[in-house]
Amino acid sequence: SQTIHQWPATLVQPVGSPLSLECTVEGTSNPNLYWYRQAAGRGLQLLFYSVGIGQISSEVPQNLSASRPQDRQFILSSKKLLLSDSGFYLCAWRKANYGYTFGSGTRLTVV
Amino acid sequence: QKEVEQNSGPLSVPEGAIASLNCTYSDRGSQSFFWYRQYSGKSPELIMFIYSNGDKEDGRFTAQLNKASQYVSLLIRDSQPSDSATYLCAVQTGANNLFFGTGTRLTVIP
Numbered sequence: 182s183q184t185i186h187q188w189p190a191t192l193v194q195p196v197g198s199p200l201s202l203e204c205t206v207e208g209t210s211n212p213n214l215y216w217y218r219q220a221a222g223r224g225l226q227l228l229f230y231s232v233g234i235g236q237i238s239s240e241v242p243q244n245l246s247a248s249r250p251q252d253r254q255f256i257l258s259s260k261k262l263l264l265s266d267s268g269f270y271l272c273a274w275r276k277a278n279y280g281y282t283f284g285s286g287t288r289l290t291v292v
Numbered sequence: 293q294k295e296v297e298q299n300s301g302p303l304s305v306p307e308g309a310i311a312s313l314n315c316t317y318s319d320r321g322s323q324s325f326f327w328y329r330q331y332s333g334k335s336p337e338l339i340m341f342i343y344s345n346g347d348k349e350d351g352r353f354t355a356q357l358n359k360a361s362q363y364v365s366l367l368i369r370d371s372q373p374s375d376s377a378t379y380l381c382a383v384q385t386g387a388n389n390l391f392f393g394t395g396t397r398l399t400v401i402p
Contacts, residue, residue, distance in 0.1 A: 213387075215388070
């Protein structure tokens with residue numbers, strides 16, 4: 182069966198520090214992968230998606246970037262965090278015709 | 293940005309009652325519709341999906357879709373306290389475009 186892993190579960194980072202969140206998927210090949218952010222009181226916002234190694238699409242301009250160095254690995258990064266980057270970050274993969282399955286998420290607090 | 297609208301609630305129902313959750317969407321080209329449940333502090337989990345007009349039943353859950361009215365709903369029969377959560381409606385308009393509403397918080401009162 183397919184599983185999706187995200188880490189870390191929680192993170193507290195100072196403003197201006199770098200960020201790296203990692204997501205890996207097991208049990209499938211060439212998955213479509215997604216990064217969403219859920220800010221307090223707001224819906225899930227699609228940040229990036231990837232349909233293959235090295236292929237990244239950005240949905241909104243922001244302080245973040247994404248990379249896909251391997252087929253089942255998706256990384257979310259920032260060079261310098263802002264207070265507004267705080268939120269609940271969720272990685273997801275798409276199973277054809279069955280919607281998106283989410284990882285357990287990373288709660289990021291920028292202080 | 294495609295719009296997906298949900299009543300934020302909170303919606304409170306007594307245990308054993310039917311909970312009715314509603315969602316409207318703006319893009320007539322939307323193809324697939326999903327309901328996710330999210331417990332506080334946890335990630336969303338998929339509970340239902342529907343592609344065609346009409347009803348789709350799965351256990352205590354029924355999803356209803358009306359594309360002409362751009363409306364999708366979720367009914368939860370025999371509501372249990374464990375159903376207390378935020379329910380997210382999601383609408384897919386393309387292969388990689390899944391848009392979420394802000395969710396409806398449901399509380400089932402024992």
